[in-house]
Amino acid sequence: MSKVAPCLWFAREAEEAAEFYVSLIPDSRIRHVQRNGPGSPVGRQGSALVVDFVLGGQTFMALNGGPPDNFTQAVSFKINCADQAEVDRLWGGLSAGGSTGRCGWLKDRYGVSWQIVPVDMPAILGDPDPVRAQRAMKAMLGMTKLDIAALKAARDGR
Template structure:
């Protein structure tokens, strides 16, 4: 029995373009298969399927993909690449040019938020941010 679990993303004829784009943003990524209807690809070891399903369904924020980042350079890389042609949101959220929602989050955030002395200050700081700034969070 195969216990593999992976998301299928519904595109309006842009599945291959999206897969190519995501593979250019994420290291260690590749196209696995490509047919006119379906493209499967891997981003940092995680499998995805892109389906050319037509205009019936659109992406929304009800589903987002979380990217945890160790450094500000990583945050900047993902934020700058994924917002190109897309839309910045608040608190590390963004939509890429295909309408897919992402959260670009520093790994240190959970530690800062679990500190009762700092958590409210950290939350106040990041509530004013679009892209997370690690240095500002550490100073809060």
């Protein structure tokens, strides 16, 4: 169990969102759903109140607390992807019904912000040669979904 766990506040979609996330991200599962009892002020009896789940080994909590403040990009979740196939799969899954932004950022259908990033991105953008690093950065700034081959080609001057 993680010592620190993000809590995502939803109006009524906590269980649905947790199921969606665990269906996309490996090493994920729902651990427990706390249901509302009789007379609950935030939901009908038997509906989910709190969902305890794990995404990629990180513990999360989703809460159905009634109308929330909207999610913003001030908090986002970065997923380190092993290869382009994983970038493509997660980008397609998480952006479905949501919106896409620049540089690998997206908002899912619930408004939660995600960064879908190749695991070797720090090496690509942090090339010791500043000219190569700048070419990669310029290429990244023109992308929505990140393209590993195009980033490496730009870094290498191809």
